[in-house]
Amino acid sequence: MTRQRAVTLTRLAWLLGAIAVLEALCRSGMISPLSLIPPSEMAVALGGMLWSGEMTADMIQTFSTVAIALTLSIVIGLVLGVAVHALPRLSRGLDPLLASYYSIPTFVFYPLFVAIFGLNTIPLIVLGMAFGVPAMMMSTMNGLDRIPRVLLRTAKAHHLGRIRTVALIVLPCAVPYLFTGVKLALAYAFIGIIAGEFILASGGLGHAIAYAYDGFDSRTMYALMLFVLGLVTALNMTLHAWEGRLMRRRIGHD
């Protein structure tokens, strides 16, 4: 058994063990069913909701909003990152602002976004992009900073112009950093949009969770929470595995 496989199995064993303990605590009555339902019931409820299609509209709304916010975060963050990196003075000036940006609680602006854009998906997209764009921008700048000068000289030696140098050398070289930006942008898009739906929206998974919570519908609420948790974990693990494969190509053994 490889070390990586052993680590994965250990991790899985811990997770299954924790779920089994939670199941036992709920079934034995040590945890009130009003507070938490057993994980097996959450799974059954989720299966039923997925099967019946009652979640489909909320899923489509949330996923489409996340997809738009993620795409815009990646494109705008990448373009801004490249543009700012090309202007060293601006980059130095923006550095401290970007570093302290994450301390701003952007959710407080949600009512303002609603007032400006109306009660539709645009304020949610803006909220989803609020952290995604700077994350992508900083990852891009970070990646561009780390391109070895010798590769740029090699590009010149191969007569590559500016655009081909960016396309064939700069971007492929910066891919691991860009990938980090995409991972962060995805996480921030989910956080921002589901939290936004939770606060003030007429649909989406966040809204459905809040609605179930307000109606003391624990089965639906926990089923939806399990779905969101499972989905985000699965997406993150897929990206992590992909990133691992990418990095293994680059960091080998001497």
Place this chain on the structure above:
Amino acid sequence: MAVAAISTQDGTPASDPAPHVGLRGVTRVYPGKLAALGPIDLDLVKGEFFSVVGPSGCGKSTLLDVLSGLGRPTAGSVTFEGRPVSGTVPDGVGIVFQEDASFPWLTVHSNIAFGLRRVGIDAAEVERRVDDVLGFMGLRDFANAYPAQLSGGMRQRVCIARTLVMRPRLILLDEPFGALDQQTRLLMGDELLRLWRETNATVLLITHALDEAAMLSDRIGVMSARPGRFLECVPTHWPRERDSRIVSDPAFGHVTARLWSHLRAESLKAIGGTGVGR
């Protein structure tokens, strides 16, 4: 004053009307009036193996930059095959850098094919040339490996292969073996001599290793401390068929001693030493 690189005493044909590479009065001054190089006068004959040695910071790499077209001289002119060089790398010039310049996201095969694919050569010809060079450089078994899976010496071999596959007529090497251990350097030196003979390219090697320069070169230019100028061009008179075993030739010691006699004083100047014990 710079020393003219070609003279009949050096055993090279001074009468050649058109040198393969020519530098005339080349200087390089960096912002802040920091004189890095020159004036330099140098002629390289087609098919010659010329090395440049000099103290640290004397402008060896600046010389390569100017010669390759990666940098512009402040004054003077550079020609390659009779055409002026300035600001862009001319066709027919290949450069190997000291640092690892392999592309980590591409396989060895794709690294080597990189330049060929950019110039629009058809796919079958690219495959044929890459396969030739893979075989020539002993990389065929690693064609599908990524650079990170190779040792430093192998990665440098990939970079040399990527340069060779373009069939350059002038190969510029900037301390290509600087990061390698001594045994690997000697073996890489043998490979370099083999490919030089087979390609008949003109080679200019920048190195800080006197033994490497003495082993590989037809002539060795010794540079002064900054701003670098040629103090002397030392001919080795080695046969064209040679390899690293030449280090056991008594004449090898004479060549390195001659290089060091110039270089010691210049190196002391470069590090600000007093020359105590001279």
